[in-house]
Amino acid sequence: MEKPPVIVIAYHSGRGHTEVLAQSVRAGALAAGADVTMVTVDTMDDAKWEALDNADAIVFGAPTYMGSASGKFHTFAESTNKRWARQAWKDKLGSGFTIGACKAGDKDSTLGYFATLGAQHGMIWVSLGLLPGWHLSHESENDLNRLGYFNGAAATLPGDLPPDVMHKADIATAEHLGERVAQLTAIHLAGRAALAAEPSRAE
Numbered sequence: 001m002e003k004p005p006v007i008v009i010a011y012h013s014g015r016g017h018t019e020v021l022a023q024s025v026r027a028g029a030l031a032a033g034a035d036v037t038m039v040t041v042d043t044m045d046d047a048k049w050e051a052l053d054n055a056d057a058i059v060f061g062a063p064t065y066m067g068s069a070s071g072k073f074h075t076f077a078e079s080t081n082k083r084w085a086r087q088a089w090k091d092k093l094g095s096g097f098t099i100g101a102c103k104a105g106d107k108d109s110t111l112g113y114f115a116t117l118g119a120q121h122g123m124i125w126v127s128l129g130l131l132p133g134w135h136l137s138h139e140s141e142n143d144l145n146r147l148g149y150f151n152g153a154a155a156t157l158p159g160d161l162p163p164d165v166m167h168k169a170d171i172a173t174a175e176h177l178g179e180r181v182a183q184l185t186a187i188h189l190a191g192r193a194a195l196a197a198e199p200s201r202a203e
């Protein structure tokens with residue numbers, strides 16, 4: 001690999017639960033050889049915008065609040081509109097993760113929203129790439145993707161429990177997402193470099 005894929009995890013966490021998932025996505029991406037930067041989207045500054053603009057892939061993360069991404073994440077998303085207008089993030093890879101206190105809890109709306117945000121920016125969406133765990137009788141809630149999502153990684157934890165008791169299967173699922181984004185970004189970059197090196201395609 002010539003240069004490691006550069007991945008930014010752009011997330012908001014109210015009380016630390018999404019933070020645990022963000023760190024898990026980071027761990028998975030690091031294990032797959034990526035260069036990872038964490039960007040908390042409720043405290044944006046020039047350096048954070050620059051990190052996002054220079055990324056090869058952006059992974060969005062937010063808790064599900066009232067059936068969608070948290071308000072602070074939406075404020076960040078709306079503030080990307082100038083970048084949207086010039087399609088500044090076009091062809092970056094993207095993915096997302098969320099958590100809710102309810103087992104279902106409308107987390108799918110949040111992941112769907114992240115995919116739409118990525119599509120508006122012309123990004124290439126990376127699915128979770130896992131069959132659902134815990135959907136056949138011999139499977140268990142300790143399996144990867146135990147909640148059965150496809151657009152990204154999702155976790156659930158009762159609202160009164162602290163972030164440090166996050167379910168191990170949800171942590172492993174978030175790590176898997178980070179690893180997958182890193183691997184697919186590396187493949188994408190290698191493909192781009194190979195095409196650019198073809199004499200017939202050279203300017």
Ligand SMILES: Cc1cc2nc3c(=O)[nH]c(=O)nc-3n(C[C@H](O)[C@H](O)[C@H](O)COP(=O)(O)O)c2cc1C
Pocket residue numbers: 012013014015016017018019062063064065066067068099100101102103104105106107157158159
């Ligand atoms: C204002 C508010 C709205 C919430 N709405 C939902 C919801 O729609 N669905 C759900 O499953 N959990 C909901 N929750 C629970 C949070 O998603 C959950 O506690 C999550 O782990 C919080 O993550 P954080 O600590 O990163 O903010 C809500 C929590 C708050 C504070």
